[in-house]
Amino acid sequence: MPDTMSSEAAQALMPALREAVREAASLALPHFRSGEQTRARIWSKAGGSPVTEADVAVDAFLKVRLSQIVPAAAWLSEETRDDPVRLRSGLVWIVDPIDGTRAFLSGHPDWSIAVGLLSAGQPVIGIVHAPASGHFYEAVAGCGSRRDEAPIRVSDRAALPGARVTGPKPMIERLTRGLTREGADPDFVRIDRVPSLALRVARVAEGSIDVGLVSSDARDWDLAAADLILREAGGSVCDLAGRRTIYNRENPVHGELVAVPDGLLVPVVAALTA
Incomplete structure (x- = not known):
């Protein structure tokens, strides 16, 4: 696969990516307890921010699965040691296995799994899945954005007061x-x-x-x-x-x-x- 990607090629990957992200969510959800503290194992990273066994499991799963889907892509993730090879790569996966770990820990539903693919330094694929609510946001460059398969657009508000x-x-x-x-x-x-x-x-x-x-x-x-x-x-x-x-x-x-x-x-x- 080349080291850049067209919108058409990115669109063709979406079914496999949706499946991978939903499968990753299935690894995290058993550790999430709505309105209650998680029972997942928790560690503190350098700087004191928390990481759970769910973060680690989702990260490891996605690194394998996404590397199979686009073998040429480098990798940048919150839970993986940074590899400078990404700086020389035309394709780069950028992944947060659980964005909002503290929300996940406390039982708040607003945590997500975020998967982006850069091509020549620009995002060409974006997926944000909120497993607790079931919402699935996605976009391919040049193809619009969707939530749960329905097109979405920003607010048409033209003035800041009342925003x-x-x-x-x-x-x-x-x-x-x-x-x-x-x-x-x-x-x-x-x-x-x-x-x-x-x-x-x-x-x-x-x-x-x-x-x-x-x-x-x-x-x-x-x-x-x-x-x-x-x-x-x-x-x-x-x-x-x-x-x-x-x-x-x-x-x-x-x-x-x-x-x-x-x-x-x-x-x-x-x-x-x-």
């Missing part, structure tokens, strides 16, 4: 202050923060959230799959200069970001940087 906003409280407060300085009443509808960053972005793509704010320190695996879903639905994940997110750099860590419909990007960035 449905979610994300870290300090960023929401900055957004509020910036809009107030411009003489507008923010009147935001605050949506509870979505623990899975991939799901937060996907919900902007489906139009149930207008503005998703992302604090610094997000990683490629939190974003790449959902970013494509948002792009194909009429939005994007951008930095505070309005630039789209770049993936598969040597350091896959990002600063503050916004996930918004294209029509809200300029006013959101202006308010945050006022």
Whole structure:
């Protein structure tokens, strides 16, 4: 298989990828207890963030299965040691086996499995599956976005006042202050923060959230799959200069970001940087 991939070739892979992601979910779900603490084994990684046996099992399964589906692709995952060979590869899988591990641990339903494929540095496939709710978001570059097989689009809101906003409280407060300085009443509808960053972005793509704010320190695996879903639905994940997110750099860590419909990007960035 070549080291780049067309949208047509990516589309042909989707049935196998859907099956792989759903099978991966079946490894995690037995450890998830809705509204209760998981009984899965838990470790602390460097820096103190938790990882469970479910994260490890899903990661190992997907690494094998996705490598079979696209053998030429390199690998970048939250739970696998980074291999710099990815920097020289035209195709790269970017995977978060459980995005929102703390939600998974506590019985909150908003955790997900996120799988993205980069071709020549750009996302060409994005899948975000929320096993606890059963929702399945997906996109192929140039082919639109879908949730549970139905097409989705971002909100058509054209003005920031009254928008449905979610994300870290300090960023929401900055957004509020910036809009107030411009003489507008923010009147935001605050949506509870979505623990899975991939799901937060996907919900902007489906139009149930207008503005998703992302604090610094997000990683490629939190974003790449959902970013494509948002792009194909009429939005994007951008930095505070309005630039789209770049993936598969040597350091896959990002600063503050916004996930918004294209029509809200300029006013959101202006308010945050006022």
